[in-house]
Amino acid sequence: MKLNRKKSDQNFFSELDPSPRLLMGPGPVDVYPRVLRAMSVPMLGQFDPEFTNYMNEVMELYRQVYRTRNHWTLLVNGTARAGIEACLGSLVAPGDSVLVPRFGRFGHLLTEISGRVGGEVSNIDTEWGGVFPVEQIADEVKRVRPKVLALVHGDTSTTMAQPLAGLAEACRETGTLIFVDATATLGGIPLNVDDWGLDAVASGLQKCMSGPPGSAPVTLSERAAEAISRRKHIEAGIRPEGYRGAEGPPVSSNYFDFGMLMDYWSPRRLNHHTESTSMLYAARECARVVLEEGLEAGFERHAQASRALRAGLTAMGLELFGDPENRIVSVTGVKIPNACGNGEKVRREMLQDFGIEIGTSFGHLAGKIWRIGTMGNVCRMPNILRCLASLEAVLRRNGYSVPPNSGVDAAYLAYAEAAG
């Protein structure tokens, strides 16, 4: 590995000064200005009563966002997949059976995380672009009787959303805990944790919550918390004299051991990591913005934006990807026209010439579809119109002819219809 230490490095690089962007990829997206501002607020000590009070407020705010009464609703200090790993790593002990229905890349991720911590994972699969009928999952739960059913709610890789209502009945029958990865959906579409009987749900801030990546709000049911407490082992160095851990096998991670995270977020405040102050400020402000708008109003804003975007794309002669019944509102898959090859030149021109980021995809969808996000603060008419007008211009320069103004006109119309 060679190291090019040039003389100019002695300036330690220039001031942080990123170009303005409109982030319409699959996340991260533009952050609410109030959330950006919250991150520039000075520190408090981690055991300062003002700070622990903010921690408690965060718990209460995310209960509302998650529509739950779960006491254990807190932040994992890391990106969305840190929250996923903290849940699965704490729920799945070596040898435990886990069922993961896969309809996109992130089902593979849940499979992999569950397997790495020692779970015996089985899968059901469906083609990318579709989801599972709830009955199919319920039947498989009854057949396999897994300890944990791990599911993605919205998989951005395929732009699909898996219905979750109605799974709890089968899972209660078999004693199965339901884990849901709601990274792409929290704040964007209804996620009724209590009504749907979900036991552990993890998400991030950087999609429909319009915050920065790096903090993972998680909620745990009483059932999940009990399962976790059966394998709780307080860390050496801060254990009370004579302490012996619970009977269950310790979690293979210290950082992601929910038993200890719960002690840190309880009145006991037993030190674990040092809570990420600025990210907690951001998480708190994200929830306040989302709740002040109202969850239902926010869902409707997401739905309108994606309807308008899809109307525009379709009017431009582009073909949308995936089962129309189960498309997630927060990201739209568009088949890349033949004229545009693998689509990377179009993406580059959108970014460099128009300041708009749109995404590609993973696995066998890479170079086949673009993914255009309508998440959080981005879901506003000016952004949708700007994206469609820019895409029209770029597509035309790349040899794909578009009826002039067709996308913008169709989006205008969709918004007008929504306004009634």
Place this chain on the structure above:
Amino acid sequence: MKLNRKKSDQNFFSELDPSPRLLMGPGPVDVYPRVLRAMSVPMLGQFDPEFTNYMNEVMELYRQVYRTRNHWTLLVNGTARAGIEACLGSLVAPGDSVLVPRFGRFGHLLTEISGRVGGEVSNIDTEWGGVFPVEQIADEVKRVRPKVLALVHGDTSTTMAQPLAGLAEACRETGTLIFVDATATLGGIPLNVDDWGLDAVASGLQKCMSGPPGSAPVTLSERAAEAISRRKHIEAGIRPEGYRGAEGPPVSSNYFDFGMLMDYWSPRRLNHHTESTSMLYAARECARVVLEEGLEAGFERHAQASRALRAGLTAMGLELFGDPENRIVSVTGVKIPNACGNGEKVRREMLQDFGIEIGTSFGHLAGKIWRIGTMGNVCRMPNILRCLASLEAVLRRNGYSVPPNSGVDAAYLAYAEAAG
């Protein structure tokens, strides 16, 4: 678990507005204003060339902070212990032998993390308040021949700093990799990664780097990177067709799998987590501030601040904790006078009445010593004088008599002597 959802919660709590604090505990500490500002800068997409360029700049900046030419110098997205766990979890496979010399709480943490991922851990111990002679560790390495020697550089729980120069020779002989937890020392005292032959070093921002908690700069030697690549397994869902992982056992964590983190931080940019944008901005700005001052100048500022603080505390008749030869400059242990009981009332009055946070300690030192931090941006004469004057006032109100102005006068004198 009862849920008190009061009517006032419908206001979603008040604006974020913490009281001004001077944070002189063991961290987090006051953040450089430039770093706070950096966190309020808008997002870039994770694969935006401007963002990946910032990632590369962060690598180069932390090479300078760590005094290393290690190519693999990057951020783990989590607090300091996330960096520790990523290093140990990726280096230590089940059955690997690990040697952890313990001289405080964080030696227990390294033991615990290494054990949880399946390492066979042995320890040597010394009383809290001291450190090990380098020869003793080297002899134990030769005897045990561990795969990994895991050491804390500065243990804030006991305020001690372990000398590290001279360990590499024994470790090269036995093929042992050296891991160092430099959370409390990076930016505060010399940490010469290459000169001392360290293989994996993890730290955080929230101490001598004067950043927020939540980002962990890590550096890995070629040797460490090779060991990690022997157990690399690219995640399901983004593997190339026909891919088979390396021979070694997969890391038990996906989030902390350094093989994948390295792919994400390489020109390949293989997606793993979504890099925590705002924390990367903060980490970049911390390094720029620290390097612009100059590492040596920063070390001297830390040393002066702790000398002045210690002179003041001693002049007030207080007794310092631990072996004077090996005290870390970034935190000072002070024995709590009998008049003050377990010291919590004094800490509370310092915080509530004077806006200054000082720390207690862990384990058998809890309630026995206060820990007063001199870290990063806090290391300025006005802060030291303010702390001593405030402490004098609070101690007197709590029945511990202090010669008037003795602490402040002694600190003035120490600063004057340093100025020559």
